[in-house]
Amino acid sequence: MAFLELQAIRKKFGGLPAVDRVDLEVDEGEILALVGPNGAGKSTLLKAISGMQPATSGSIRFDGVELVGLQPHVVRRLGISMALQHPRVFDSMTVRENVMVAATFGGERRATEGEARSAADDAIEFVGLGPRADLPVAGLNLHQKRFLAMAGALVGAPRLLLLDEVMAGLNDAELDESIAMVRTARDERGLTVIWVEHVMKAVMSLAERVVVLNFGRLLADGTPAEVMTDEAVVEAYLGTTGAAP
Ligand SMILES: Nc1ncnc2c1ncn2[C@@H]1O[C@H](COP(=O)(O)OP(=O)(O)OP(=O)(O)O)[C@@H](O)[C@H]1O
Ligand SMILES: [Mg+2]
Secondary structure (H helix, E strand, C coil), X not given: CCCEEEEEEEEEECCEEEEEEEXXXXXXXXXXXXXXXXXXXXHHHHHHHHXXXXXXXXXXXXXXXXXXXXXXXXXXXXXEEEECCCCCCCCCCEHHHHHHHHHCCCCCCXXXXXXXXHHHHHHHHHCCCHHHCCCEHXXXXXXXXXXXXXXXXXXXXXXXXXXXXXXXXXXXXXXXXXXXXXXXXXXXXXXXXXXXXXXXXXXXXXXXXXXXXXXXXXXXXXXXXXHHCCHHHHHHXXXXXXXXX
């Protein structure tokens, strides 16, 4: 039994499938990149796993438990957390307060303030925002805001991390730092990572396996080198963005 197993997952908005009968198996400890042109259904697929946008049909089993039909906070409690492509942050609140909000979501019971604080501080330290824990989020730059989103996802010891474009817009040094952090999360915390990314440099250096979506369908699945030289993949990118991945 795979750690995570998707069977014929479909998500429709109105009549149109954004994700169309996707089958996917992910092993524990994998770092898997999910790539594809804009609108391919990547975010929708992650949200179907997290329960934020429930699948219309199909099955998602996580460590043997069926996730389709479960509320997002229940999925979170089972150990799946997500860093959103467009996170909502509370600008006037401090870094710690923001992560504490994430820490109280999906707990077995309502965490005490002390528990939420200590879980938040652990995640904040892990992403390197410790010195800024008491500062308002409004003062953070893009890179720090992305690390804040990662801290929110890492809080409370998840087992599967879903990351949606957490590296977009970063410079080379920031990118290297983010890549190292995700790798450390896997190596030291045993996390499994499914990570949507357009930044190919990051995909090539971090991912062990790459899955490509196109028009909601699974187009390719293999090592980064295999997938990036796959004719259908190159064509999908050429057809939509004018640039090879
Ligand atoms: N809430 C929604 N309501 C209606 N249609 C939606 C909704 N969310 C996504 N879609 C549509 O579903 C398709 C897939 O969108 P999705 O955001 O999953 O793509 P994506 O691969 O994440 O793209 P990007 O790389 O631009 O983030 C698109 O056609 C999009 O317009
Ligand atoms: Mg997206």
